[in-house]
Amino acid sequence: MHTLVAPRTTLIGGGAVAQIADLLARLGLSRPLIVTDPVMVSTGLLERLLAPLRAAELGYSIFSDTIPEPEDHIVAAGVAILRAGTYDCLLAFGGGSPIDTAKAMTILALGGSHIREWKAPRAADHAALPVIAVPTTAGTGSEATRATVITDTATQEKMLIMGLGAVPLAAIVDFELTYSVPPRTTADTGIDSLTHALEAYVSRRANPYSDAMALSAMALIGPNLRTAYREPRNAQAREALMIGAHHAGLAFTNASVALVHGMSRPIGAHFHVAHGLSNAMLLPAITSFSLESALPRYAAASRIIGFAPAQADDDAAGAALTAGLAALNRDLNVPTPAAYGIPHAAWEARLQQMADQATASGSPANNPRIPEKAEIVALYRAVYDGGNQPGPT
Numbered sequence: 209m210h211t212l213v214a215p216r217t218t219l220i221g222g223g224a225v226a227q228i229a230d231l232l233a234r235l236g237l238s239r240p241l242i243v244t245d246p247v248m249v250s251t252g253l254l255e256r257l258l259a260p261l262r263a264a265e266l267g268y269s270i271f272s273d274t275i276p277e278p279e280d281h282i283v284a285a286g287v288a289i290l291r292a293g294t295y296d297c298l299l300a301f302g303g304g305s306p307i308d309t310a311k312a313m314t315i316l317a318l319g320g321s322h323i324r325e326w327k328a329p330r331a332a333d334h335a336a337l338p339v340i341a342v343p344t345t346a347g348t349g350s351e352a353t354r355a356t357v358i359t360d361t362a363t364q365e366k367m368l369i370m371g372l373g374a375v376p377l378a379a380i381v382d383f384e385l386t387y388s389v390p391p392r393t394t395a396d397t398g399i400d401s402l403t404h405a406l407e408a409y410v411s412r413r414a415n416p417y418s419d420a421m422a423l424s425a426m427a428l429i430g431p432n433l434r435t436a437y438r439e440p441r442n443a444q445a446r447e448a449l450m451i452g453a454h455h456a457g458l459a460f461t462n463a464s465v466a467l468v469h470g471m472s473r474p475i476g477a478h479f480h481v482a483h484g485l486s487n488a489m490l491l492p493a494i495t496s497f498s499l500e501s502a503l504p505r506y507a508a509a510s511r512i513i514g515f516a517p518a519q520a521d522d523d524a525a526g527a528a529l530t531a532g533l534a535a536l537n538r539d540l541n542v543p544t545p546a547a548y549g550i551p552h553a554a555w556e557a558r559l560q561q562m563a564d565q566a567t568a569s570g571s572p573a574n575n576p577r578i579p580e581k582a583e584i585v586a587l588y589r590a591v592y593d594g595g596n597q598p599g600p601t
């Protein structure tokens with residue numbers, strides 16, 4: 209049996225954010241608390257959301273103190289603001305970080321004293337208010353997922369919080385909001401979404417729906433990621449990445465992510481590496497580790513991403529996948545953890561704890577090849593200075 213989740217309605221297309229007031233009206237909502245980050249305010253991007261709200265004479269308040277890779281105290285601050293007003297929804301505008309913050313706020317606002325009380329495997333199925341999500345990165349797919357990721361600052365753990373309470377009621381997927389994403393973030397978020405699609409496709413919990421979304425995502429992201437990185441205003445590439453990221457979100461939330469995400473979260477929490485970048489650091493090595501356990505699926509992924517020709521057999525396509533992912537990292541200037549500046553001694557000192565946290569998240573159990581703890585430690589060691597990422601970094 210499969211249980212599928214998705215927002216009740218999603219508006220997709222360039223300029224769609226202009227429809228925000230109509231969308232709220234259709235949902236019977238009129239008093240949003242906007243959850244965003246300081247960059248959205250300072251760059252003026254938030255005006256794309258505010259102008260149609262003002263034109264419709266809708267009242268709103270703004271909580272713009274969210275931070276990249278959100279932490280528990282930000283969620284608590286947001287809940288205090290939520291409780292102090294009379295809102296009927298949360299309107300999340302930004303990358304995955306503001307969207308995840310809004311999701312965690314509405315889950316915690318319903319009950320509990322700290323967001324860690326809702327850590328998976330506990331089901332966070334209920335929420336105080338609905339979330340409407342408007343992503344401004346082509347990355348996390350959080351606008352369509354039943355997950356939110358919040359760091360517990362007491363333990364430096366990136367907690368996974370999962371349940372129906374985290375699924376946005378509605379989403380607006382407007383690629384025009386991503387023109388201003390800088391190249392580094394374009395690369396990191398793009399590899400994040402490619403990882404979502406690939407991991408969903410090889411997941412032990414893959415199903416026909418997640419397969420369709422994952423294949424669509426890989427076909428859209430594969431040929432367009434380098435273009436958007438080099439040409440930020442290329443509309444066709446931006447649109448493909450945005451829809452690809454959305455489909456990848458629908459894929460993984462209905463199939464689960466696997467070992468890359470399981471090992472990536474601890475890197476982010478301990479060393480403050482952006483989520484997509486830590487995925488990218490791991491992706492070639494972990495794909496290589498897992499390849500033989502699901503070769504036909506990895507090979508199909510390689511062909512649809514465009515790393516291997518359609519007629520390549522599985523062995524050739526599988527080899528092209530690991531080589532292609534390593535080349536993508538080089539072209540997008542993805543550093544190794546060493547090149548990123550993480551001291552070797554600090555990396556070694558955290559390895560055991562990171563491996564335990566990776567396993568405890570549950571994600572590695574969905575991987576085609578389920579690793580022992582020692583294998584996770586060995587993989588962390590291999591990626592540190594580029595063990596599986598040949599060539600300059």
Ligand code: NAD
Nearest residue numbers: 247276277303304305344345348350353355357388389483
């Ligand atoms: P982000 O939201 O942290 O944003 C990264 C940076 O890009 C920020 O400085 C932000 O201000 C800036 N930015 C965003 N949009 C921009 C724009 N249009 N123009 C200019 N700058 C812009 O990055 P993200 O990768 O979208 O989100 C990462 C977070 O999402 C992590 O915490 C990760 O764990 C989480 N995540 C959640 C899910 C989920 O299903 N809930 C899935 C994957 C990742």
